[in-house]
Amino acid sequence: MGDRKVRPSGWIYAGAALIPLLGCLIAMVIAHQWFPGLPGTWQAKMSLENLTQVVVPGSQDTTFAESGAYAVYYEYRSVVDGVVYTSSETPPPWPAP
């Protein structure tokens, strides 16, 4: 057997050129899993419409569709049913839990 070196085929260049195309496709698939729905998710999760407003003193039914962390906010500027409420920026005293 001789020791002639085997030169790699030029076809490998074509194969190499396709790798980034494949990478782009995979990246697009990854992005597709999340980004198209991102504005909708943002809007759905961060919308003030998700808050149930309660005029105090008073009570209001509210639905918690999932278990987890929720919050109570004090709205010192607010509009409820077209009525504008403005109060002190410091919340009134809150009873200890």
Add this chain to the structure above:
Amino acid sequence: MSDYVETNTYATKDRGRVGVLIRSITIDEPDIYTFSCHYADGRSQPQVVLAVGPNFMWEFFGIAARTVVTAAAGLAVLLGSGAVAAVVVIIVAVKRRRGSSIALVACLTLAVLLIMSSGCGPAQPGGGQNTPVLLSRGDSVPRHCTVFTVSQGDRVFFAGNDDWHERDSTYWIDPGSDTRYGAIYFGERDNVQQGFNEKGLAYDSNGLPEAPVRSHAGRKPVYGGYTSYPIQILRECATVQEVIAWVQEHQWHQIMHDQLHFADATGDAVVISAGPDGQVAFTRKPAGDGFLVSTNFNLANPGNGSYPCWRYARAERMLSKIQSEGELTTETAAAVADAVHVESPSGWTIYSVVADLPGRLVYVYYLFQYDAPIVLSIDEEIARPRPSRPLSALFPEDTQRRADRAYEQLMARTARCDAVGFTWLGLIALSLVALLIVGRPARRGLIVWLPVVVVLGPLGLLARLLARRFAARGRRISAFVEAVGDLPPYVVGIVAALLTVVFVPGLMQNQLLQLVAFYGIPLAAGLFLYQPPLLARATGDGYTRTLLRRVPTVLVSTNLALAGLLAVGLPLIQWQVNTCGISPWIVLAWWIIAVLGALMGGLLLCAYHAWAVGRGFTAWSALPWRTGEAGDGRETVSSPPWRRLWHWVLLSFAVLVAGVAVGVWGTTLVAGLR
């Protein structure tokens, strides 16, 4: 105060609602709970408002973490694949001992791919409504609306389209009292879009870029946020004259981001906006018969907003044809609203209202179902107020189903357009393979044809085949090859410029920066990243020397290529955005359009290169086939100096201006197409 942190707040844009976190709670069992809160001493005043719901801080961190992880994963795959390809090419090139030219070409190809793929990931910030000013001057402002008042004799109609990218809206009633007029409202509770009070006073508004205005701090204060102003006006005023007096008596905003359109039952109407002098401006409807239209440019200062606007022009044209009382009916007013409604996956007319103000009747059309309105009597609605509800719930089920179908068809357009884009990506890959298998250009020829095929796809491959087939035709085919060889950086550059304008905050509303992007990026791509590196490598000259020699040629080719690209591409991109909306893969559609535009740019370049080749100035054509495939092209690549090219430089700028003008004119033609 448990969990109270002064800075942990939320607010609406107009600060009409501002809340601060005072308590975190944990819900273990999903259910309906009654939230009850009273003063310990049993008093009933002062009333304050609490809000219960999601913990926005946690929600924000959750979304941000998911976004960062997804973007990082996509980027890692993209860069990783590029790196793997580069390593493969370098290793093979070294083992084949064919020098570094192929490695250079492969690296440039990878760079092109990476630039093009930069639009694969990010979704458009802001919900996909915006498009570049150059492309869509009439549609570049968030929250479109078309509003008009028209009167003939005793008939007065007020109409408004609410154009946005939400599926539904809200309807609610303020029954009024002894001290305030009752009214019905459409929009969101903290952002009223339209209102009609019991006296027949109507309100709507058009979104505009922010403009400062004098607030007159010494006047009567107004309590509440930005959008409480129209509510308070509808509570207190019965006529347009009273509205104007109210505005002149009260403190106004320091900044306006819309213009307010009021009309009354007598046919009087006014648009209130920020004037060019910083004062509140009142644009009045002519007395008597006539009309007043407002869209998304400031009537008192058209530079504030998107002027010209096809919706304004079309509404004005249709309303001017109504010349008698008999011609002015609910149907004719609804036909105008229909003609200017918006129907794109990135923004649509959620609903239209047409109000007969003397009759105090409001016709409501949901999701451009103009043949199925509901009619609301303002008097009856106020007399028997019903609870706030989604607007769609007012409509019969049949209309809701039809609206659902219309919405689904609208959204399906984006998927179809994405499929075309993926097909294009496949064609690029096939063309590349075909070039390497069938075309089999020599090493020097690859310098020209690999970028051409990677960027122009099947059209680049076709150009390669034509160049080979008609190689014997001398100058004409040389000019053709020169033109085709010039095009890749301009296609890549224009797509990169579009992505820059759309995704970089602040560029959307700045025409000067947009012009810099649309000219500067393709010019820089051609001058620094494409011609000098490739030609220097092929000829053996240095990069800097080649760059300096190519400056005049690149200037001419940039101008001519962009002239064709923009003349054809701008209207096509406007049409594409209208038809397909904005998707994460919009880059693929823009790529196709840029290639189509490059056909026109190529024709203009052919004219220049026919002149240049005739005088012995050749570059790309010298490499692949005249001498390059069999011999050495070093002595045949030559660039015309400034003194030989100055008239072409001047002419090319004139052609570029003409190309931009044609493109902008074309966008106005397709702007209203659905």
